[in-house]
Amino acid sequence: MNKILIIAEHDGKTLSPSTAKCVSCAAAFGGDIDIAVLGQGTGDVAAQAASIAGVHAVIQIDAAHLEAPLSVNHANEIVALASGYSHLLGPSSTYGKDLMPRVAALLGANQVSDIMEVMGPYQMKRPVYAGNAIVNVTAPEDVTLVGTVRVASWPAASEGGGAEIRQAEPAAGPCTDSAWIGLESGGGERPDLQTAGIVVSGGRALGSKENFELIYALADQLGAGVGASRAAVDAGYVPNDMQVGQTGKIIAPDVYFAIGISGAIQHITGIKDAGTIVAINKDPDAPIFEIADIGLVGDLFNIVPELKSQLG
Amino acid sequence: MNYTAPEREIMEYDVVVVGAGPAGLACALRLKQKREDLMVAVIEKGAEIGAHILSGAVIEPGPLNDLLPDWRDNPPPVCVDVTGDELWYLKKAGRTRLPTPPQQNNHGNVIVSLGALCQWLATHAENAGVDIFPGFAAADVRYREDGGVGGVIIGDMGVGIDGEPKDTYVQGIEIHAQVTVLAEGCRGHLSKRLIQKFKLDADSDPQTYGIGMKELWQLPEGRVQPGKVQHTMGWPLDKDIYGGSFIYHLDNDRLAIGFVCGLDYADPDFVPFEAFQQLKHHPMIRELLEGGEIVSSGARAITEGGYQSLPRVEMPGAVLIGDAAGTLNVPKIKGTHQAMKCGMVAADHIAEADAADGFDQCLRDSEVVAELHKVRNIRPGFQKGMWKGLVTAAIETLTGGRLKRTLTNHADHSALRRASEFEAPDRGWVERDLPPRDRLASVYFAATEHDEDQPIHLQITEPEVCTTRCGIEYGHPCTRFCPANVYEMVEETDGLRLQINASNCVHCKTCDIKDPYQVINWVTPEGASGPNYQNM
Amino acid sequence: MKILVGIKRVVDYNVRIRVKSDGSGIETDGVKMSINPFDEIALEEALRTKEAGKADEVIVFSAGDDACQQQLRTGLAMGADRAVQIQCDQPLQPLTAARAMLALAQREEAGLVILGKQAIDDDNNQTPQMLAALWGRPQATFASSVDLQDGKARVVREVDAGLETIEVNLPAVISVDLRLNEPRFVKLPEIMKAKRKPLEVIGLEELGVSVENNLAVSDYTPPPTRSKGIVVDDTGQLVSELKNRGLI
Structure with missing residues (x-):
């Protein structure tokens, strides 16, 4: 039977929602699910992990050198825990992406990145070519399967579990070749277009650089990143690094607002992995409506301020 | 002036060829x-x-x-022997088979992808010792002290849209050469400049052009008949617009379909791209394409x-070859065999x-010009419509072109009639459902790319003409003849503004040719753009 | 100090990806191939480090058949001193690739290996981390700024929570993110010079590495297409719809 260990992601106090999504993926593999919580003073985090439904045990390793999310130190602990587990899973966040391949290499295993669907204990689907193709991956059964879970593809497992929390001693000391200096959160500033959970994009229908302020204002209210269509970039309303699409950035936010964007295929290429696409456009025949999950036909200059006040 | 640009770096060659097409x-x-x-x-x-x-492309080998x-021992990657020719006259729903004119008999010819053939040819040239530099644009002519052409200047890279150098700025070098060979293809921007400067067209008729659009399709298994060559005339074109389509059946379920029409059309509202898309919906073609997928698409003037219209093809230090x-x-x-021979x-x-001098006579004495002479009156014959043509x-x-007459050509941009003077016939065009949906979607299949932060390479020499005279008289035809949706008139609070979506450009040069006021000047963008x- | 930079030949980022009808892979016939964009950034960083006097030699390497020499030559034209082609006729999965890189890093006694954070074909994002693990050296992934000083690298990393700064002792592996720098254009005369720079070809087995591609990858399919959703009448409905779906 599968025995799966999930590596929890947290900031010392709160468990990241990505962990509960990993649990859903683990449940799809089937078998016993444990969660490892590495850090210092992570009592709250361990308790949160234990409350996820379907979790068998939480293994908490507390040590000063594990407080910072340095993968050199974390990897050693996971490798020490690995024996007896058939699957090791982490989220495909920057933390999981940094850590899991290091673990895999130390175990002599290949890794399966961005698992989006599970078809069997060693059979998965994952995206390649920036999501332009999906492949089946079959991993060998005699090696520990190390994987990262594409969090956007999985719902969070529900709460209501009551797993046992076990303490464990760290297996290794701190690595003296790496030092964690600090974290500067993006606080205050607008979130990055490529990692933002919500993105608000404007198109040429905005008509001017000044009118683009409407988009910024709505984005700030939603805590969203801001993007633009190529036409808006070409018209000089916004700089090129805000361009979303084939020749700009390819993004996959949970919610994407396309405002005054007709939805040329070049643009749609950049958002095809978005969770929910909301389109606001005055042309009911605009191609964006063919792929939008929620469409609203009308004049953006009326709709956007209205939307902003209703969200406020 | 306090600032002096640094001297450009120089590379010396005996011959520099501009353009890696079949001619170059x-x-x-x-x-x-x-x-x-x-040194080449x-x-x-x-x-x-x-x-x-x-x-x-069907080419004569x-x-x-x-x-x-020995080329057939190791042929270019896409190369299918022609197995048969068909010429069809289309009406909106019906079709009539016409006899294939002798010029269009393709027995012994091959269907190729000219892009793939050029790549293959470039490998042969490199193996022979030619230095080939893709990704570099010849942006200007380098003149010798005596005023003759002495090479080319490569365009600077990393210049912002404001004309100022960016962090990545790299100055283009000068390539000096004894002889410069201009092989830019139809309406090359340096060729255009040099034809004007040296008045190379003083003794010839104006050049005339067509716009060609093409799509490469991947079709469901078994539908394609490799080697089959089909051409059509008639619908969806009016009888006084010269043009037609080509449908070439390649191997591996691939099909090349294209459409060419003369740029001497009169209707200012005519949209060549739309005519091509209409053609694809003729029952005969539609049943071929349905369920298939576009691999690549694009456009180019010919x-x-x-x-x-052949200008003088030599000037001090340089020659013009091919298109x-x-x-x-x-x-x-067909142009490939002529371009290569030239x-x-x-x-x-x-x-x-070791010089350009004498090439003009040399070309005129060659079979290249003999071939053109023989058919010289056929295309101008169509100025009066299809049947007379x-x-x-x-x-x-x-008569094999032996009649002692030579019909004349007129510049295409002067053929456009004012909107008030032209009433378009009912063309019986249909609702379309095959891809691409519109020109933007078509550009997507061209995978065209330009860094947006560079000077706009479509220069408008008299911008006020666009919103005033051209708008009133012709209703902004640039928004229609461009197959890539580069030109748009955008309504703003203070009136209409010409929006140039330069990054959509597929370098076809139609705008430079057809604009009735000749205020659009196509210059090369940063190298590797476009x-x-x-496999086109 | 020597810096090793990995270069992978991939389908150009601007090419529209088409899945082969038999699902065996993606169409590469007539398709433009380029240096993986992240690897170009890695090379740029290495070149700047050398130009700042902090490294003596920049070596570019690639694993692949002879076609990858084209990308190595481009790397040489950008300014790398020499190139190594690790000859293999099939694509290497990350663990094997990392083992080959380790052998090369040890042979060259590299002080720093700079790699792209991921290749835009398989999107694995594994090899740099695996190399660091096998080498027993620290890693600094997703770098958006690198500062080398006294045998250490201070690296700012682009992480989900913001910008994280870590310091690692060399030798180390750095994987680079998009914002680290903007790679230079190749100058035309450098292409000619690059033709004369050394390009060594070495077999995988000569590095003591055997291919262990034990993940079976099959059944390429295009991603599901999106379909039309609902149309709401006004902003009120839009807001309640977003709330019902738990999106805001």
Whole structure:
């Protein structure tokens, strides 16, 4: 039977929602699910992990050198825990992406990145070519399967579990070749277009650089990143690094607002992995409506301020 | 002035060829075959060889036999022997088979991807010692002290839209050469400049052009009949617009479909792109394409003026070859063999004379011009409509062009009639459902790319003309003749504004040709910009 | 100090990806191939480090058949001193690739290996981390700024929570993110010079590495297409719809 260990992601106090999504993926593999919580003073985090439904045990390793999310130190602990587990899973966040391949290499295993669907204990689907193709991956059964879970593809497992929390001693000391200096959160500033959970994009229908302020204002209210269509970039309303699409950035936010964007295929290429696409456009025949999950036909200059006040 | 730009770096060659198309590559390869000691460079603005090449293409293999006698042992990647010819006259729903005119008999010819062929030819040229530089655009002419052409200046890279250098700025170098070979293809921007400067067209008719659009399709298994060549005339074109389509059946369930129409059309509201898309919905073609997938698409202007429009092809220090000169044979619907032969004639001449001087006579004495002379009256015969054109074509074909008459050509931009003077006939065009949905979607399949932060390479010399005279008289035809949706009139609070979506440009040059006021000047963008055609 | 930079030949980022009808892979016929964009950034960083006097030599390497020499030559034209082609006729999965890189890093006694954070074909994002693990050296992934000083690298990393700074002792592996720098254009005369720079070809087995591609990858399919959703009448409905779906 599968025995799966999930590596929890947290900031010392709160468990990241990505962990509960990993649990859903683990449940799809089937078998016993444990969660490892590495850090210092992570009592709250361990308790949160234990409350996820379907979790068998939480293994908490507390040590000063594990407080910072340095993968050199974390990897050693996971490798020490690995024996007896058939699957090791982490989220495909920057933390999981940094850590899991290091673990895999130390175990002599290949890794399966961005698992989006599970078809069997060693059979998965994952995206390649920036999501332009999906492949089946079959991993060998005699090696520990190390994987990262594409969090956007999985719902969070529900709460209501009551797993046992076990303490464990760290297996290794701190690595003296790496030092964690600090974290500067993006606080205050607008979130990055490529990692933002919500993105608000404007198109040429905005008509001017000044009118683009409407988009910024709505984005700030939603805590969203801001993007633009190529036409808006070409018209000089916004700089090129805000361009979303084939020749700009390819993004996959949970919610994407396309405002005054007709939805040329070049643009749609950049958002095809978005969770929910909301389109606001005055042309009911605009191609964006063919792929939008929620469409609203009308004049953006009326709709956007209205939307902003209703969200406020 | 306090600031002096640093001296440009210089590379010396005996011959520099501008453009890695069939003419330029054949010329470069032939030069090395004749004179191994010559240093030959080829400059190509496309990111890769073939990236900017778009053609049918059914080609006559004659020049390949001369250039690379064993070529069939190791043929270019896409190469299918023609198995049969069909010519159809289309009506909206029906069709009639016409006899294939002798010029269009393709027995012994091959269907290729000209882009793939150029890549293959470039490998041969490199192996022969030619230095080929894709991704570099010849942006300007370098003149010698005596005023003759002495090479080219490569465009600067990393210049912002405001004209100021960015962090990545790299100054372009000068390539000095004894002889500069302009092989830019139809309406090359340096060729255009030099034809004007040296008045090379003083004794010839104006050049005339057509716009060609093409899509490469991947079709469901078994539908394609490899080697089959089909051409159509008639619907969806009016009888007074010269043009038609080509449908070439390749291998591996691939099909090339294209549409060419003369740029001497009169209707200011005519949209060539739409005509092509309409054609695809004719029952005969639609049933072929349905369920298939577009692999690549694009557009390119071609020269149609032929013999009477051929300019003087030499100037001090430089020659024009291929479609940069205008050697395409319209009635044959073929330019590649002419372009290659022309390049080879130039190479033979340069290898012997070490100079451009004398090439014009040399070309006029060659079979390249003889071939153009024979068919010189066929294309101009169509200025009076399709039926009269067909009669002229029949007479000229029967007499082999020996009648002592030469019909004249007129500049395409002057053919456009004012909106108030022209009423378009009912063309019976249909609702479309095959891809691409519109021009933007088509550009997507061209994979065209330009860094947005660079000077706009479509220069409008008199911007006020667009919103005033041209708007009133012709209703902004640039928004319609451009197949890539580069030009848009945008309504703003203070009136209409011309929006140039330069990054959509597929480098076809139609705007430079057809704009009625000739205020659009196409210049080359940063090297490696533009379409990235796949097997076109 | 020597810096090793990995370069992978991949389908150009601008090419529209088409899945082969038999699902065996993606169409590469007539398709433009380029240096993986992240690897270009890695090379740029290495070149700047050398130009700042902090490294003596920049070596580019690639694993692949002879076609990858084209990308190595481009790397040389950008300014790398020499190139190594690790000859293999099939694509290597990350663990094997990391083992080959380790052998090369040890042979060259590299002080720093700079790699792209991921290749835009398989999107694995594994090899740099695996190399660091096998080498027993620290890693600094997703770098958006690198500062080398006294045998250490201070690296700012682009992480989900913001910008994280870590310091690692060399030798180390750095993987680079998009914002680290903007790679230079190749100058035309450098292409000619690059033709004369050394390009060594070495077999995988000569590095003591055997291919262990034990993940079976099959059944390429295009991603599901999106379909039309609902149309709401006004902003009120839009807001309640977003709330019902738990999106805001």
